[in-house]
Amino acid sequence: MKDLEGRIALVTGSGTGLGRSMAVKLAERGAEVIVNYSRSSAEAEEAADLCRAAGAQAEVVKADVSTAEGCALMAEAAGRRGRLDILINNAGITRHARDHGNLDALNKDDFMDVYAVNVAGPFLALQAMKPLLVAAYEQSGRASAVLNTSSIAGVIGIGSSVAYIASKGALNSMTLALARGLAPQIRVNSVCPGFIGTRWFKDAMDEEAYEKQVSAVEASTPLEVASGPDDIADAALFLVSDASRHVTGELLKVDAGVHLGKSPLRK
Ligand code: NAI
Numbered sequence: 189m190k191d192l193e194g195r196i197a198l199v200t201g202s203g204t205g206l207g208r209s210m211a212v213k214l215a216e217r218g219a220e221v222i223v224n225y226s227r228s229s230a231e232a233e234e235a236a237d238l239c240r241a242a243g244a245q246a247e248v249v250k251a252d253v254s255t256a257e258g259c260a261l262m263a264e265a266a267g268r269r270g271r272l273d274i275l276i277n278n279a280g281i282t283r284h285a286r287d288h289g290n291l292d293a294l295n296k297d298d299f300m301d302v303y304a305v306n307v308a309g310p311f312l313a314l315q316a317m318k319p320l321l322v323a324a325y326e327q328s329g330r331a332s333a334v335l336n337t338s339s340i341a342g343v344i345g346i347g348s349s350v351a352y353i354a355s356k357g358a359l360n361s362m363t364l365a366l367a368r369g370l371a372p373q374i375r376v377n378s379v380c381p382g383f384i385g386t387r388w389f390k391d392a393m394d395e396e397a398y399e400k401q402v403s404a405v406e407a408s409t410p411l412e413v414a415s416g417p418d419d420i421a422d423a424a425l426f427l428v429s430d431a432s433r434h435v436t437g438e439l440l441k442v443d444a445g446v447h448l449g450k451s452p453l454r455k
Contacts, residue, residue, distance in 0.1 A: 191429060193218030196269045196324070198262060200224045200253050200313060201279030203232035205386035206337060206424075209417035210276055211235055213425055215244035219274065222265050223248045226258075226279070253279045253309035259316035271327055272320035274428045277310035278337040284392045285349035299351045306355035310336050311362065318374070325373040331436075333428040334370075336363050338378040340443040348392075356380075360439050367437030375436040379424040382409065382443025385416050410445030 192214060202211040203225035211221050212235070221239045223246060225232035232248045239246035249265045251258035266272040281302055285293035314321075314334060321332040341347025342356025360378055367376040383389070383405045390398055405414040413419075423442040426432050441447050 190218035192274075195219045195273035196222070196266060196271055197274035197276070197428070198222040198224065198266055198272060198317070199276040199278055200262070200309070201226070202276075203228055203235050205388065206381070206384055206417045206420055207276070207278040208235040208238070209421040210278065210424060211246075212238045212242060213418075213421050214274065214428075215239035215242040215246065217425070217429075218244065220245040220269070222246070222262065224251055224253070224262055224279070226250065226252050253277070253313055254304040256312055256316070259309075259312040262313065263316040263320060266317060266320045270320075271324040272317050272332065273324040273328070273330075274333050274335070275313065275317055275321060276335045276337065276424075276428065277313055279305060279309055280337060280339075281305045282348040282352040282388070285351075288346075288350050288353075294349060294351050298349070299354070302349075302351045302355045303358070306352070307358045307362065310359060314366065314370075318370070322373045330430070330433070331371070331373060331375045333432075334366070334374055334376045335424060335427050336376070336378040337424070338363070338380045338439065340380045340382045340441060340447055343380055343439065343441065344447050348388075363439060364437050371436060375427075375432070377427040377432070377435060377438045377440065379420065379427060380439055380441045380443065381415065381420045382441075382446040383414055384420055385414055405446075408446065408450065409443075410448055410450060413444050415442070415444055 197219040201207040236246040251261040283298040324332040339356040341353040347353040363378040
């Protein structure tokens with residue numbers, strides 16, 4: 189299905205994980221993709237090659253989303269194409285402190301670091317790229333689409349740390365404010381994944397602990413599955429496609445039902 193043919197898309201933090209999966213799926217659907225990364229050019233080039241293998245044009249841009257300068261670099265890349273139809277603010281970081289009652293596990297710098305990428309980053313990216321998103325609207329007559337990768341953590345208050353949870357809650361409320369503020373030219377939505385099997389958790393624990401984490405996720409999730417990047421990306425791309433043309437300000441939970449909790453009632 190090449191329903192995104194002719195569209196220009198930029199995905200932040202798309203050298204790895206969920207961002208890479210969304211970039212490749214955008215390419216498979218015909219979009220030209222700008223892959224952003226901050227650290228590993230090898231991973232980003234690999235992601236861009238996968239986009240090209242899917243038949244799309246792809247460019248790699250190194251930029252830190254938490255700075256206005258980095259966002260200006262991304263805007264420059266999109267500006268060379270004269271428009272931006274799809275912006276996915278996916279780059280994110282955390283600090284792992286899973287005991288939310290241990291207040292000594294985090295300090296102010298942890299909050300500021302996480303907020304700089306997870307909250308200020310999407311805002312700065314949008315600030316830099318708004319004219320190009322508006323240009324796409326003016327050229328196509330179709331609202332351009334911004335998608336923020338948030339987290340179920342920001343909805344239910346369980347996640348890798350209190351700083352991370354608070355940042356994704358802030359991203360969700362920012363999504364609502366910007367959806368209202370930027371209509372009718374730009375739609376703004378969030379996807380709120382539950383657990384995703386990416387390096388996120390793999391880097392934070394040894395293999396045995398990771399396997400136990402996956403089993404715990406499967407046991408606590410109503411659908412009894414642990415999601416991978418493709419499971420989230422398939423649902424997320426609904427929010428940047430024409431199928432969601434009348435959807436803005438939506439916080440889409442893609443968490444295998446984890447927000448529901450398991451019923452305490454006996455069947
Ligand atoms: P990941 O670590 O593979 O992806 C994050 C990407 O963001 C990396 O490529 C990283 O280099 C990039 N990044 C970090 N800081 C950046 C900066 N300042 N500028 C540009 N890029 C930067 O992990 P994953 O899991 O794919 O995470 C993607 C998104 O999904 C994040 O926003 C995360 O909060 C969110 N998420 C992840 C969950 C999980 O269980 N792994 C669950 C719910 C949400």
